[in-house]
Amino acid sequence: MKYFFSIILIITIINAYLNHRVFRSLQDQVFLYVDFNNFQNDLKTPLEFVSKFQDNFPSINNVTIPIKVLKANYFFQNGDLETALKLIEEGIKYNPNLYISEYLLSKIYYEKGEYENAAKFAKLSVDSLPNNYTHIANYQKVLSQLGDVEELDRVFLKSREFEEESIWYNHIFLTVALKNEYSSSDSLIVKEAIKLFPSNRKIAEMEKIICYKSDKIILANKYDQSAINYFEKEEFSLAIEEWENAKKIIQNDEAYYLNIAKCYTKIKEYSKSLDELDRIEKLNISTNSGQLEFLKSINFFQEEKTILGCRFLNISASKGYKIALDNVNVLCQN
16 A cells, blocks of 8 residues: 555656646747747747747647747747757657648748758648648749749649739749740739739739830839838838849849848848848959948958958958048058
8 A cells, every 4th residue: 555655646746747847838838829820920039038948748839830840930030040950850750741840941941042952841831731822922932043933833823813912923023033035824914913903013013024025124123212212211121122122133233232231231130241242242243343342341340350341341442442441541450
């Protein structure tokens, strides 16, 4: 009898511990649930809070999403891509049939510039969940980097019946950006879009290009002006989106890249700004004005990399860029 009560006591203690862990996990899941349903692309709960959430027991939340996968999105949005990848790889096994993991993997690889990997996981997420507009829009974004017109057409034909405005707009925009000649099918699609979304002025502009051979430069200029307006209002993320659109249409205009870099610097995304400036050099489209090097120097100074900052400030000054000339002796005295 003595041993029986001892066993009962041990079981009770274990059950109490397990119940406490489940209860704490359910409390944590409230934050994950609210963010997932309402703020997926702008998570509100701080990473330092989420990182402490229990994710091994229980391993899935009350709607069967692996907790590690939900946590991965927080690390992704805070720029820690490797931790996000590790969490997804660990969490996907708990429920491999949701395809949220594949969607997040696609976003991570896109951010890393690994577009082939991004496309592989985006395709899996879309083909497995063909009714998910967010997954479709993400796949369109990835395919735009690869210039895969055939796959873009396939994806749109599978999803056009949903009459989701963002999907139609993305497809028509990428048709204009990526094709030099337009088919009768392209014309029919844009005309149908005009009927479905009569208040969308950008689709109306693209109809002129597809159906009436209007100049693409006009559309690029409209995106450019829209971006300038956002920049002046200090809405830098929206300005980046508009200049990215202009850049897809005219890919060899240095100004779009420089302006995007400026925006990233304004929002303190210095590494992204430097990446954008590096693209100018890789594409060999620099006008050699010294502005590129000046912007690089600003980013390096902000990152407290003074030696690199001065190196590029001196290069900018040697090219006659006025702001660099005015500041090089002040900032970079030997």
